[in-house]
Amino acid sequence: MEFSFNLSPIDGLYTVLLCILIGIEVIRNVPAILHTPLMSGSNAISGIIIIGGILQLMQYDPAFDARTIISSIGVLIGTINVSGGFFVTHRMLKMFKPKKIK
Amino acid sequence: MALFGNFGYLFSTAFFALGMVYMGNPKRASKGNALLILGMITAVVSTLGFNASEGLDFNWNRLLLILALLIVGIVAGRKISFSFKITRMPELVSLFNGFGGLCAALIGWVSLFQTNVELSQSSQVILLLSLFMGFSTFSGSMIAFFKLGGKLKKAWRGNNAYMWLTLLLSGVTFLSSLQPNTFIDVKTSVLLLGLFSLSYGVFFANGVGGGDMPVLISVLNGLTGVLTTISGIYFENTIMILLGVFVGATGVILTIQMCKAMNKSFVKIFFNTAKKAIHIQGEAEELDIKETSSASIVADLTLAKKVAIVPGYGLAIAQAQKACYELKNLLNAYDTDVKFVIHPVAGRMPGHMNVLLAEANIPYADILDLDKGNEYLAESDLCFVIGANDVVNTSAETNENSPIYGMPIIQTYLAQKVVIIKRSLSNGYADIQNPVFGLENSSMYFTDAKVGLESIVTELKER
Numbered sequence: 001m002e003f004s005f006n007l008s009p010i011d012g013l014y015t016v017l018l019c020i021l022i023g024i025e026v027i028r029n030v031p032a033i034l035h036t037p038l039m040s041g042s043n044a045i046s047g048i049i050i051i052g053g054i055l056q057l058m059q060y061d062p063a064f065d066a067r068t069i070i071s072s073i074g075v076l077i078g079t080i081n082v083s084g085g086f087f088v089t090h091r092m093l094k095m096f097k098p099k100k101i102k
Numbered sequence: 103m104a105l106f107g108n109f110g111y112l113f114s115t116a117f118f119a120l121g122m123v124y125m126g127n128p129k130r131a132s133k134g135n136a137l138l139i140l141g142m143i144t145a146v147v148s149t150l151g152f153n154a155s156e157g158l159d160f161n162w163n164r165l166l167l168i169l170a171l172l173i174v175g176i177v178a179g180r181k182i183s184f185s186f187k188i189t190r191m192p193e194l195v196s197l198f199n200g201f202g203g204l205c206a207a208l209i210g211w212v213s214l215f216q217t218n219v220e221l222s223q224s225s226q227v228i229l230l231l232s233l234f235m236g237f238s239t240f241s242g243s244m245i246a247f248f249k250l251g252g253k254l255k256k257a258w259r260g261n262n263a264y265m266w267l268t269l270l271l272s273g274v275t276f277l278s279s280l281q282p283n284t285f286i287d288v289k290t291s292v293l294l295l296g297l298f299s300l301s302y303g304v305f306f307a308n309g310v311g312g313g314d315m316p317v318l319i320s321v322l323n324g325l326t327g328v329l330t331t332i333s334g335i336y337f338e339n340t341i342m343i344l345l346g347v348f349v350g351a352t353g354v355i356l357t358i359q360m361c362k363a364m365n366k367s368f369v370k371i372f373f374n375t376a377k378k379a380i381h382i383q384g385e386a387e388e389l390d391i392k393e394t395s396s397a398s399i400v401a402d403l404t405l406a407k408k409v410a411i412v413p414g415y416g417l418a419i420a421q422a423q424k425a426c427y428e429l430k431n432l433l434n435a436y437d438t439d440v441k442f443v444i445h446p447v448a449g450r451m452p453g454h455m456n457v458l459l460a461e462a463n464i465p466y467a468d469i470l471d472l473d474k475g476n477e478y479l480a481e482s483d484l485c486f487v488i489g490a491n492d493v494v495n496t497s498a499e500t501n502e503n504s505p506i507y508g509m510p511i512i513q514t515y516l517a518q519k520v521v522i523i524k525r526s527l528s529n530g531y532a533d534i535q536n537p538v539f540g541l542e543n544s545s546m547y548f549t550d551a552k553v554g555l556e557s558i559v560t561e562l563k564e565r
């Protein structure tokens with residue numbers, strides 16, 4: 001049995017459709033007090049785009065040229081987005097935790 | 103070994119989905135964030151692992167390069183996120199959002215000029231689209247970043263015209279990049295597209311005024327989501343599509359909620375900003391303003407049983423959230439109930455006030471939303487309006503000509519007494535006079551929010 005990494009276009013559409021439905025359902029129920037952490041969290045995960053840059057860097061011919069540099073900058077900036085976003089979310093959520101009263 | 107990559111993505115998807123569900127629950131949100139991080143790590147590791155397993159002239163140098171970039175990126179991201187004060191969160195979010203856009207644009211750019219793959223027409227469209235959206239999201243987010251930091255205040259003249267012009271030019275260069283033609287070669291055309299999209303983002307974001315900032319930020323956030331989906335389609339990568347859609351959904355839903363809360367249509371906020379300030383100024387009426395002092399406020403406070411506090415962006419600027427907390431504690435000690443009433447669009451991003459109050463240790467049980475807040479206000483003896491303006495403006499209910507007419511507001515006038523702490527009588531972002539200031543039961547306390555609250559707290563302690 002062959003495991004393929006590729007999607008046929010119709011599979012892709014199914015995925016997108018289901019994701020939209022799940023995404024809307026999940027996010028609609030988030031209370032207002034969590035909107036800011038939700039935003040910065042989703043901001044961080046949109047940095048998943050670095051996977052595209054990683055794929056590019058892995059696929060190219062070994063020659064080190066302008067494209068390599070641009071991809072590298074892309075991955076670097078994307079990683080800053082990801083880690084920064086998660087750290088910010090973490091900082092915010094830490095404040096929401098119930099604290100001991102002194 | 104391809105199995106490794108596929109199952110890695112499966113696990114990663116599960117982590118992300120569960121993480122998003124957890125993010126919707128105040129008690130579990132921290133775990134949710136951890137799950138999201140786990141999902142991200144799994145996704146990156148599986149991508150690397152999958153590629154390694156392909157075995158096609160695998161390049162170890164590149165792997166090292168990627169690892170180095172990841173480490174540097176993580177350290178830099180951590181440094182940036184901790185170098186900002188927690189009250190400047192909206193700025194940080196838009197800054198990082200811009201980085202995401204730039205990353206997508208650069209990756210799209212590189213993909214356009216690969217030598218070893220022949221691009222189909224549809225791939226070209228996708229890549230050019232991600233280039234356009236990436237660059238405009240980047241510049242738009244940077245503008246939002248500077249605006250939130252207070253470094254950029256006034257919209258430029260003719261901003262709208264420039265916005266349409268750059269959009270048009272982007273469209274033209276988009277088409278010319280797609281179709282080889284005699285006028286311009288593809289490389290120059292793509293470069294021009296990049297420049298025009300950058301300037302389009304600037305004008306797009308700059309046309310949005312300070313009070314509409316929550317909408318702008320959610321829109322930009324949603325755009326990076328769509329961008330990720332588009333790139334995911336090009337790379338035929340399920341996890342990118344999936345997460346892109348998740349982020350896109352967040353952006354869209356928050357945008358809709360914000361627009362609803364302001365009773366403004368999306369189009370109005372982004373394409374019709376120039377008009378509103380001007381046409382209302384002619385009808386300003388004389389308001390009967392009564393000033394009050396901390397002494398008389400304290401006298402009222404000692405008699406009050408229920409107190410409501412309506413915070414706004416001014417509270418964030420004055421950094422008065424800790425003073426609010428002290429006041430609340432002090433009043434609670436006198437058996438006085440204190441609740442915070444938060445309008446959905448108070449502040450500069452969705453949930454801004456909640457974060458601010460959480461920083462000052464105010465439990466979220468004491469924070470009310472619009473509907474519950476208005477019910478509470480009807481029973482309360484005293485209401486503080488601290489640094490909020492448009493969200494309590496009654497002309498949204500009474501004046502049909504008002505640009506904010508129809509926006510649900512916090513009905514402060516329901517309270518027995520209203521005290522407005524404000525530095526001056528200036529108008530709010532929407533630049534409309536606020537009739538609440540002149541109501542019979544309201545009085546103004548002209549001071550900085552922090553200083554004012556602190557002096558109330560000290561006098562209250564002396565009683």
